Amino acid sequence: MDRRQLLTSGGTAALAAAFIPAGVLAQGKASGDAALNAEFERIFQDSVARSPELATSLGLDKGPLAASKAMLSPRTAAKRAADIAQTKAALARLAKVPATGLSEPAKLNLEVVRYSLSNQIASADRFGIDSPIRPYRIFQQGGAYFSVPDFLNTAHTINVKPDADAYLSRLDQFGTVLDQESALQSDEDARGYLAPGWSLDLTLGQMRKLRNQPADQSSIVQSLVKRAAAKNIAGDWQAQASKIVTDKVYPALDRQIALIEKLKPTTKPGDGIWRVPNGDAIYAMALAQATTTTMSPDEVHRIGLAQVAEITAELDTILKSQGYSSGTVGERLAKLNVAPDQVYANTAAGRAELIEGLNAGVKAMYARLPQAFVTVPTQPLEIRAVPVEIQDGASNGYYNRASLDGTRPAIYFVNLKDVGDWPKYTLPALTYHEGVPGHHLQISLAQESRDIPTLRKIGFFSAYSEGWALYAEQVADELKSYATPLERAGYLQSFLFRATRLVVDTGIHAKRWSREKATDYMVATTGFAVPRTQREVERYCTQAGQACSYKVGHMAWTRARKKAEAALGDRFDLKQFHEILKEGAMPLTVLERRIDQRIAAMRG
Secondary structure, three states: OOHHHOOOHHHHHHHHOOOOOHHHHHHHHOOOHHHHHHHHHHHHHHHHHOOHHHHHHOOOOOHHHHHHHHOOOOOOHHHHHHHHHHHHHHHHHHHOOOOOOOOHHHHHHHHHHHHHHHHHHHHHHHHOOOOOOOOOOOEOOEOHHHHHHHHHHHOOOOOOHHHHHHHHHHHHHHHHHHHHHHHHHHHHHHOOOOOOHHHHHHHHHHHHHHHOOOHHHOHHHHHHHHHHHHOOOOOOHHHHHHHHHHHHHHHHHHHHHHHHHHHHHHOOOOOOHHHOOOHHHHHHHHHHHHHOOOOOHHHHHHHHHHHHHHHHHHHHHHHHHOOOOOOOHHHHHHHHHOOHHHOOOOOHHHHHHHHHHHHHHHHHHHHHHHHOOOOOOOOOEEEEEOOHHHOOOOOOEEEEOOOOOOOOOEEEEEOOOOHHHOOHHHHHHHHHHHOOOOHHHHHHHHHHOOOOOHHHHOOOOHHHHHHHHHHHHHHHHHOOOOOOHHHHHHHHHHHHHHHHHHHHHHHHHHOOOOHHHHHHHHHHHHOOOHHHHHHHHHHHHHOOOHHHHHHHHHHHHHHHHHHHHHHHHHHOOHHHHHHHHHHOOOOHHHHHHHHHHHHHHHHO
């Protein structure tokens, strides 16, 4: 065992004392904490009350919020304005909170919440769009056509008849939401905010895939039918849901398809965010929000190129040791990706075998977690294939958090459109990233933490969370979890992939690279197949800056750990270092300051 993982009891107590739960301090040790926590709870409850989808995703659509289970949020300008006004009102109240009388944990909570709320409205105030990272209303990974069916299938639970009735109610509103969103897209197109033409082609293809299903056999109908049957809930759910889909959903989807077809010829050329009004300023904001740093596009680009060179050199050594010595590293990885012993069958049985292997990897990692973590998640994790109707535009892998009440598990989705995208040697790193010790561990520990208010339990900062997930792949390496040299090559390929994102994202949005140039660069560098790589690049084109959060975040986590190791020496305790996860997600600048504070407390 590495000395950094040894438990040092004296150091453990000192470091644990560096963060005292806000709830304890609110009981009299810090006079202002109770009032601040009450304000946080008010903001959280307001957020849940105005978003039925959030209430359902957190498992809070019951009791006083039971009616929300039968509702979808309107997609209207008036709703957006009301949300912005509510956020500004919350910020105004928080601005009046005096720092005196607050404990240090409460000050941290206040700083992080204000940062998050300010980011939520920054692009609306400055550019009139919802998000600088997702500037388009309807695209291959965004829009009600994409999100509502997935939400109904994965978040809306069905256990009793009122749940099934609520599903029908939401299905009934789906058509209205589609029409509302079409109206918003028309308005935004008039201001120059419309996705690139190829994105709209992908969008239309997915819309038609949803639309062309016979209503009674459609995924949104069968989700209700199958789950109601599994719970023995009596009722002709197929007939009721089919009628709604036929009379309301499909006509609205037809209207949206017609709108996108009409608008597509008017979209501006180019692939990056520079193509829209204020594009350069929007990208600057997107990069700042995604990385929670002040790094410039040129700085990120240079770091990416340097890391690509460094990781490529390390991969070169491993691949040569395994008999792959001819050609560039990217070419050798491409050969490895199609080696017969690395490919699952592109069949239903092959997909089932792949998911079975992922589940085995999660189980094996759980047995190793106590070597590096004091606390491990108790929330269950399921692994599922991305629904076929959205797999053309969906990410290759992603994670959905569990409900707060524990009634719905976390879900780790893998895109199995083509299993050739997932050579066996690459899958352990994916599981450690999306599952444990990655997203599932980090997000679950925050949700289960008693140290932070609920508002922060659901907080998300991409650089913190994606940086942690990439760092988790490194922890897995330290725990000897990559069973073969090739699996370790898969882990390094994962790092190489994230390093190329720094180059490609800034290339697309700041240097005006084309989608084709970005795809060619990633294929040549990482060896991943063209279809998988192109889906990734298309995501970067339409979600500016987000791809940079992974490696920038990883660098912050590794830098913080090295600083703690150097400062504490033999007193450094890896398990206690990881306990900072209980403090919840935060901007990277705040994370580094918290590490400094914990080090100071440890040193006395």
